Every structure is written in C-alpha cells, then in structure tokens.
Amino acid sequence: EDQVTQSPEALRLQEGESSSLNCSYTVSGLRGLFWYRQDPGKGPEFLFTLYSAGEEKEKERLKATLTKKESFLHITAPKPEDSATYLCAVRETSGGSYIPTFGRGTSLIVHP
Amino acid sequence: DTGVSQDPRHKITKRGQNVTFRCDPISEHNRLYWYRQTLGQGPEFLTYFQNEAQLEKSRLLSDRFSAERPKGSFSTLEIQRTEQGDSAMYLCASSPWGSSNTGELFFGEGSRLTVL
Numbered sequence: 001e002d003q004v005t006q007s008p009e010a011l012r013l014q015e016g017e018s019s020s021l022n023c024s025y026t027v028s029g030l031r032g033l034f035w036y037r038q039d040p041g042k043g044p045e046f047l048f049t050l051y052s053a054g055e056e057k058e059k060e061r062l063k064a065t066l067t068k069k070e071s072f073l074h075i076t077a078p079k080p081e082d083s084a085t086y087l088c089a090v091r092e093t094s095g096g097s098y099i100p101t102f103g104r105g106t107s108l109i110v111h112p
Numbered sequence: 113d114t115g116v117s118q119d120p121r122h123k124i125t126k127r128g129q130n131v132t133f134r135c136d137p138i139s140e141h142n143r144l145y146w147y148r149q150t151l152g153q154g155p156e157f158l159t160y161f162q163n164e165a166q167l168e169k170s171r172l173l174s175d176r177f178s179a180e181r182p183k184g185s186f187s188t189l190e191i192q193r194t195e196q197g198d199s200a201m202y203l204c205a206s207s208p209w210g211s212s213n214t215g216e217l218f219f220g221e222g223s224r225l226t227v228l
Contacts, residue, residue: 004154032215043205046217049215087155099168102155102156105153
C-alpha cells in the first residue's frame with residue numbers, strides 16, 4: 001500500500017484558473033510533509049515543509065495546507081510558468097529513519 | 113555554483129556493461145541520498161549516507177548496485193551488468209544534519225541512464 005497518494009495524476013488549467021492538488025498519506029507518525037516542484041529533465045526543487053495539522057505555508061501563487069490525513073497545494077491564478085510536476089513527500093518517525101517517501105506527483109499544465 | 117552536482121548527465125550503454133555515476137553534494141551537507149525515478153513516477157529511495165557511513169539501503173538496491181562515499185565527500189553509484197530495467201533517472205540529493213536539518217533535500221539535476 002502506498003504511503004503517499006497524489007491526485008489528480010494530471011491537471012490542465014487555463015491561465016488564471018485556480019485549483020488544488022491533493023496529497024494523502026498513511027504514515028503512523030508524521031515528521032514532515034514536503035512539497036517539491038520538478039521541471040522536465042531536472043531534479044526536484046523544494047517548495048514547502050509542513051509539520052503539524054493546521055499549518056499553512058505560502059509562496060507567491062502557491063499555498064500549502066496540512067490536515068491529519070492530507071495536504072493540499074492551492075494554486076491561485078496560475079501562470080504558464082507554473083507548469084511542472086508537483087511532488088509530495090512524507091517523512092515518518094518510525095525506526096528513526098529520516099528518509100522522505102515520495103508520491104507519484106501531479107503533472108500540471110497551465111495554458112495561456 | 114554551490115548546488116549538488118551530478119556527472120554524467122546522460123549515459124547510454126549496452127546491456128551487460130557497468131556504469132558509474134558521481135555526485136558532489138553541497139559542501140557543508142553531511143547527508144547524501146540516491147533516488148531513482150522512472151517516467152511518470154516519483155523518486156524511489158535507493159540508499160543514503162551520513163558522512164562516509166551508508167546507513168540504509170532499499171530492497172530496490174540489488175547486488176548489482178553499489179554506492180560509496182569515501183571520506184564523506186562525493187559519492188559514486190555503480191551499476192554492474194546493466195539491464196534494460198535499470199533505465200531511469202538517478203537523482204542525488206544532500207541535506208544538512210543537526211539543528212539546521214529541516215528535512216529539505218537539495219537535489220542535483222540527475223543522471224539519465226539508457227540501457228540498450
């Protein structure tokens with residue numbers, strides 16, 4: 001069973017059309033939920049870390065929120081340059097491991 | 113540029129050949145990770161080092177794979193007797209440890225392997 005599930009797999013938006021990406025997780029003790037952006041052929045680039053339910057982080061048109069079971073990445077009035085794959089990763093407390101586990105990502109395309 | 117550096121960026125090889133990838137982490141980072149990513153998938157953990165010690169290996173890391181980090185600086189990932197299923201992007205990431213560790217990983221651009 002996947003620890004991290006992202007939905008939708010792909011999302012097409014018109015420029016200015018706000019939407020949200022979902023990341024649900026099933027780890028027993030969360031020690032951080034991370035959002036990354038990945039452009040084609042490049043390595044992931046860190047966006048946010050969230051640690052506890054109710055926490056929110058913002059950066060430009062992106063806002064990440066966290067509940068006890070899922071996180072949302074809200075994209076407000078997106079622009080074509082926001083097109084990328086958005087990856088969610090979780091780190092759990094069990095065994096003292098600090099290895100983030102990634103979801104499959106959501107591929108976002110924003111049309112002008 | 114003080115980011116994570118990976119070499120080569122692209123490698124095409126024939127099945128059965130050995131390949132080696134190198135990763136130079138951010139200099140003050142003592143944790144180094146290797147992930148593998150195939151098309152349409154998220155990065156899958158392979159192994160990680162704290163300084164020169166290899167602390168954990170994924171079951172994905174068969175005995176054809178070996179990773180080293182001599183002296184806790186750069187790292188190499190070697191794949192012996194490559195198979196077509198090894199074709200993927202191999203990503204290296206580093207992070208600091210201690211009070212400055214927020215869990216953020218700093219990724220390199222990746223090394224893309226194609227096995228013919």
